[in-house]
Amino acid sequence: MLKHFGYFILIISLFNCNSAEKEEKAVTIVDGTERYDVYQGSEMANLMKGMYAYNMQLKQEVIDGKIVSEFPEEFLKIHTAKFSESKSRNQTFDHYSGKFIEAQKLVFSEDSNTPLKERFNNGINLCITCHQTECTGPIPKIKKLLIK
Template identity: 50%
Template sequence: MRVLLLSFLACLFILSCNDSKKDNETTQNKKEPIVYDMYEPSEMALLMNEMYAHNLKIKQDILDGKMPAEFPLEFLKIHSAELTKAKDRNATFESFSKLFIQTEKEIFNQASTQPIEERFNNAVNVCISCHQTNCTGPIPRIKKLLIK
């Protein structure tokens, strides 16, 4: 029984970085929530969802003509948050996370002469590039953050 439960949980973890998650999302509201109660996302998955929500807000601010106020310091957790698969924290991950923090900080650089939309899209493109290396599932969702 325990083994069954563990393999069930393992499947859910694997799904978190899988394309099938996307299909689930569209029907999420209609489905019973039992499965979601059992799914325990990693620190990194939680941070990623936070980063998604925060960047969505930044995008809206930019579209409304407001300047985003401050670089969200919690994003720095990307350097330490525990991943679902610990081995994913490799050299590629480290260099993309550094690049991501740099480009995200640029959004808040008031001295920059580059248009804010471009700076925002640069950061989102780093999200996408890192995801292309090992976690392709959320990419279609992340692309929706881009300012057209």
């Protein structure tokens, strides 16, 4: 069951916009209430990692055909979280973050005629679309979230 956002920040890796898998370091966390901050990324980078981990679990729920989690309100921090020093909020980011949140929410909608898998992939494709505009490094990793 997906209860706390802290639980989603499980994937701890050292990679950023410019490099896909540079020195990736995975840490296995057994207890969902513990948080291991081995790498101090920006608020935005940490949020992104949480979104990645969350969608990895959500993908399985979509494959199983049953959504048991809810839209994580923490994702709305995308509108306010601080960026790494080299980055800043701009119109393109605000545009795509709005579109992404909209698409991600639709995955949890019970009255949609669009197949679940398609709604899930639409959300992930918006992660990718935004990343193509300014942060291409993680794209190969994000693509792994897509359901074929």
